[in-house]
Amino acid sequence: MKTAFVTGGSRGIGKSIALNLGNKFHVVVGFSVSNEKADEVSEKIISNGGSSSTVQIDISESNSVDEAFSSIEKDYTSVDVLINNAGITKDNILPRMKENEWLEVIQTNLTGSFYTSQRAIKLMMKNKWGRIVFISSVVGISGNQGQANYAASKAGLIGLSKSISKEMGSRNITSNVVAPGYIETDMTSFLDEQNRENIIEQLSIKRIGKPEDISNIVSFLCSDESEYITGQVIPVDGGLTT
Amino acid sequence: METNEVFEKVKGLFIEDLGIDESKVTMDAKLEEDLEIDSLGIVEVVMAFEDEFGIEIDDEELADVSTVGQAVNLLHSKI
Numbered sequence: 001m002k003t004a005f006v007t008g009g010s011r012g013i014g015k016s017i018a019l020n021l022g023n024k025f026h027v028v029v030g031f032s033v034s035n036e037k038a039d040e041v042s043e044k045i046i047s048n049g050g051s052s053s054t055v056q057i058d059i060s061e062s063n064s065v066d067e068a069f070s071s072i073e074k075d076y077t078s079v080d081v082l083i084n085n086a087g088i089t090k091d092n093i094l095p096r097m098k099e100n101e102w103l104e105v106i107q108t109n110l111t112g113s114f115y116t117s118q119r120a121i122k123l124m125m126k127n128k129w130g131r132i133v134f135i136s137s138v139v140g141i142s143g144n145q146g147q148a149n150y151a152a153s154k155a156g157l158i159g160l161s162k163s164i165s166k167e168m169g170s171r172n173i174t175s176n177v178v179a180p181g182y183i184e185t186d187m188t189s190f191l192d193e194q195n196r197e198n199i200i201e202q203l204s205i206k207r208i209g210k211p212e213d214i215s216n217i218v219s220f221l222c223s224d225e226s227e228y229i230t231g232q233v234i235p236v237d238g239g240l241t242t
Numbered sequence: 243m244e245t246n247e248v249f250e251k252v253k254g255l256f257i258e259d260l261g262i263d264e265s266k267v268t269m270d271a272k273l274e275e276d277l278e279i280d281s282l283g284i285v286e287v288v289m290a291f292e293d294e295f296g297i298e299i300d301d302e303e304l305a306d307v308s309t310v311g312q313a314v315n316l317l318h319s320k321i
Contacts, residue, residue: 125286126259170282 001026001051003076004222007059007116008086010037012185013135016211017083018042020219022050025081028072030057032086059086059112060104069119078127081222082120084113084157085135089187091146102149109153110160117164121173130173131222134161135214138181138237154179158233165231174230176221181237183209204239248318252310255290269311277310287313295321 004021008014009029015037018027022045029045031038031054038054045052053075057068072079087109090101117132124130139147140154157177164175182188182199188208191199200206213236220226221234235241249269256262262277273279279287288299291313297320307313 122289125282125289167282170280 002080003028003072003078004081004083005055005072005079005116005120006030006083006085007057007112008032009083010034010041012187013180013183013211013214014083014085015041016215017085017135017218018052019045019048020212020215021081021083021222022048022052024219024223026051026053026076028052028076028079029054030059030068030086032056032058057086059116060108062115065112065115065119069116069123073123078123079120080124080127080129081131081133082116083133083135083218083222084116086112087135087150087153089147089150091150093146094148097148105149106153106156109150110156113157113160117160117175121164121168124173125168125171128171130168130171131226132161132164132173132175133218133221134158134175134177135218136177136179136233138179138235138241141179141233141235142241161233162231169230172227174221174227176226176230177233178214178217178221179233179235179237180214181209181235181240183211183214185211202240203237204242207238209236209238243318243321245314245318248321249310249314251294252291252314252317255287255294256310259286259290267310269309269314271310272308273310273313274308291317297321 002025004025005028006014006018007030009018010031018029018041021027027045029038029041042052042054055068055071058064090105092101134157136157137154139151143151161175161177217236253267256267257264266277271277307316
């Protein structure tokens with residue numbers, strides 16, 4: 001059975017992706033702090049008839065990424081599917097943005113995905129098969145006020161993914177980006193009712209997105225059926241960007 | 243380790259990891275022209291060497307390597 005590693009797999013979009021991939025892969029649920037939530041996701045996959053385990057990983061630290069991958073390799077020999085989902089926000093309007101707010105978001109969201117992708121690709125090259133999906137954001141395409149750091153990190157993932165797609169195509173490794181719009185998760189829970197209505201107003205599909213809207217396309221991009229799709233950015237945003 | 247032992251290990255990696263025909267792997271064989279290894283293939287070979295021999299190979303050291311024999315000599319000098 002192929003192994004899929006989902007960073008930030010204990011909640012939100014990552015949780016939905018982990019549960020969905022559990023139908024086809026051994027799923028390693030990566031978590032940074034919420035080990036209980038990661039265990040719950042893993043147990044749910046197993047109770048659904050799948051196979052799963054968890055691993056602690058701080059993607060912003062290369063040592064932690066090395067340790068997590070070594071542990072996955074030891075137990076499951078490879079990583080065939082990598083979902084770069086973990087990310088953080090530290091919102092602030094640019095004139096007020098502190099250097100550490102910029103650096104921490106770039107380090108985790110962009111450099112962290114470089115660490116994980118580099119490790120995974122070395123394994124995928126040996127197997128001559130691999131699927132990488134980056135969870136970016138429409139904010140990385142359109143920008144957003146108060147999110148210069150987050151938007152830059154998410155735009156950076158697009159360049160990273162497209163470069164991987166060109167380097168690795170000859171080894172049957174695809175790399176794609178999914179760019180969610182407004183999705184119902186902890187990360188968007190700060191929105192009040194008025195914010196919600198304003199957002200829905202801008203959408204073609206008149207509702208806030210669900211994590212499953214993202215995990216369905218991610219699951220397809222991890223399948224054999226998607227082998228001719230690589231280097232792409234797929235917004236899943238109810239028509240926010242057209 | 244003797245040069246011929248290094249060669250045998252290198253030969254094994256070419257055959258097993260890259261599926262290259264055993265008869266083609268000679269000391270004089272050119273990596274790109276004779277063995278038809280692309281640039282990414284060279285990277286794979288280097289990573290396999292590093293794992294097999296427990297060494298690190300710098301990009302600069304690779305600049306002069308275009309044949310199996312040159313690779314074997316480089317590895318021999320580093321072990």
